[in-house]
Amino acid sequence: MIDASHSLALIAVMALVTALLRFLPFLLFPEGKHAPRVITYLSGVLPSAVIGMLVVYCLKDVQPLAAPHGLPELIAVAAVAWSYVWKRNTLLSVLGGTVVYMLLVQVVF
C-alpha cells in the first residue's frame, strides 16, 4: 500500500536537499570570489573516494558467509569492470552487467 502524501513529502525532501547541495558552492563562493584551497583540494579527491564508498553501499547486504557467498555480485561486478576496461562503454557495461546479475540470481543460484 502506498501512502501518496508521505511519498510526495519524501520526494520534496530529496529534491530540496539535492538542490541545496548543488547550489551551496555557488552561493558560498559567488562570482569574483575564490574558494579556499582546502575546498579546491577536497573537490579533487573526494569524488573518487565517495564513489568507492557508494560501491560498498550498494554491496552492503551481501552475505559472504551464507550461500551463495556473494558469488553473483562478485561475478557481475567483475563483468562490469572488465567489460568497461575493454570497451569503455558505460551503457554496454551497465546493461550487460545487470543482465548477467539477473540471470545469476533468477536462474543459476
Next chain:
Amino acid sequence: MAKNTVKTAFLATIPVMTGYLVMGMALGLLMADKGYGWWGSALMGLTIYAGSMEFVAVNLLSGGATLISTAIMTLLVQARHLFYGVSLLEKYRGMGHIKPYLIFGLTDETYALACSGAPEGCNKRKYYFLITLFDQLYWIAGGTIGGLLGAAVRFDTRGLDFAMTALFVVIFTEQALSTRDHAPAIIGVSAARVCLLIFGTDNFLIPSMLLITALLLGLGALRKRKGAAQ
C-alpha cells in the same frame, strides 16, 4: 563560421541519452514494481533529477522512511555535488539567468560533459543550457517509458536493482583508469568497508563520510609536508 550549437550539443549528449534512457527505464520499472505509477519516476526526474539518488529513493519510498532519515541519506549520497559545484565555479561564471537551471541540472553525467567545456565556435551559454536540458529530458523520458512498461507487463525484476551497482562500478573504474592517484579511491572503499563492519548496514554512511574526509585531509597534509621536505 559559428557552428550549429543545437547540433553540437545534441551530438555531445548521445552517450548520455542511451545511458539515461536505459537507466531511467530501469528506474521506472523498479518504481512500477513497488506499486508506483509512471508519474512516480517522471516526478522524481523533474524535481530531484539525480540518477543514483533516485535509485536509493525507491528503497526509501517503498520502505516508508522518515523525513529525517531521508534528508540525511540524501545529504550523504549527494554530498559529492558540493565538490562538483566547486570545480565548476569558474566555468559557469557569467552564465546569467540560465545559471540556476545549469546548477539544478548538474548530474554526474552533465557534470562530466560540462567539465570537458564547450567546443570551439559554440555559443557557450546556449551549449551548457542545451546539454543540461537534453540530459534531463532523456532521463524523464526513460523513467516514464519504464513506468508505463512496468505497469503493462509483469515480469521478474529480481536483480534489476543491480543497475545502480553497475553504474557506480563503471564510474569507479573510469576514475581509476583516468588517474594515477589511486589513494582517494582506496581510502573511500576501505573506510566504508571498515565502518560497515563496525556500525552495520543501517548506520555506516555518516561515519564513513567523516572518516573519508579526515583521511583525505590527513593525506593532503602528509603530501604537502613530503613535498616541502624534498
